[in-house]
Amino acid sequence: EAQVTQNPRYLITVTGKKLTVTCSQNMNHEYMSWYRQDPGLGLRQIYYSMNVEVTDKGDVPEGYKVSRKEKRNFPLILESPSPNQTSLYFCASSFKGQGGYEQYFGPGTRLTVT
Amino acid sequence: KQEVTQIPAALSVPEGENLVLNCSFTDSAIYNLQWFRQDPGKGLTSLLLIQSSQREQTSGRLNASLDKSSGRSTLYIAASQPGDSATYLCAVRPNSWGKLQFGAGTQVVVTP
Numbered sequence: 001e002a003q004v005t006q007n008p009r010y011l012i013t014v015t016g017k018k019l020t021v022t023c024s025q026n027m028n029h030e031y032m033s034w035y036r037q038d039p040g041l042g043l044r045q046i047y048y049s050m051n052v053e054v055t056d057k058g059d060v061p062e063g064y065k066v067s068r069k070e071k072r073n074f075p076l077i078l079e080s081p082s083p084n085q086t087s088l089y090f091c092a093s094s095f096k097g098q099g100g101y102e103q104y105f106g107p108g109t110r111l112t113v114t
Numbered sequence: 115k116q117e118v119t120q121i122p123a124a125l126s127v128p129e130g131e132n133l134v135l136n137c138s139f140t141d142s143a144i145y146n147l148q149w150f151r152q153d154p155g156k157g158l159t160s161l162l163l164i165q166s167s168q169r170e171q172t173s174g175r176l177n178a179s180l181d182k183s184s185g186r187s188t189l190y191i192a193a194s195q196p197g198d199s200a201t202y203l204c205a206v207r208p209n210s211w212g213k214l215q216f217g218a219g220t221q222v223v224v225t226p
Binding site: 033040042043045048058059088090092101102103104105106107108110 | 145146148150155156157158159160163203205207210213214216217218219
């Protein structure tokens with residue numbers, strides 16, 4: 001089944017404890033990205049990657065890191081999480097189909113930083 | 115800077131009524147527009163994708179129109195059902211690889 005998977009789905013952690021949220025897609029998509037969703041602010045892009053070893057900042061990259069060593073994986077790293085990074089995180093990937101580039105989203109990771 | 119607005123923010127209709135959801139964007143230079151559905155606490159499910167050269171797309175009870183020159187898209191859901199209750203988001207893409215710019219969404223409740 002074609003899908004974008006994220007792990008963990010739920011995470012509660014403490015300020016300053018490094019964490020990684022994994023993202024994997026099995027559709028051979030080149031473009032992958034991370035978003036965070038907050039009440040009243042909607043969905044905002046954190047980082048994106050156009051291909052292996054090619055990444056760039058989105059709208060809200062501060063406090064996050066990413067890497068793209070393999071086409072299928074795009075982990076999101078929080079080196080020193082803070083409470084303002086409590087949010088719902090989505091990984092997404094895109095491919096060019098008949099209708100142009102269409103984005104597919106993972107199920108989300110709910111992160112709470114205390 | 116592209117801004118995407120969805121009005122109304124919330125909508126409640128009785129089962130069987132047609133739903134009309136609006137999306138407007140300030141910069142008409144878009145590559146495509148995508149409508150999503152999001153259930154509470156869940157991920158986004160792609161509903162329809164409209165290329166900038168297209169006027170509309172249809173899938174089952176769903177129909178989305180695009181008027182790029184006026185910066186508007188409308189999602190129609192015919193004969194609504196309680197299972198259609200969700201938040202509907204529209205998003206525009208400025209170019210083939212660019213990020214999606216999302217609206218805040220319209221929360222829909224369909225009452226039996």
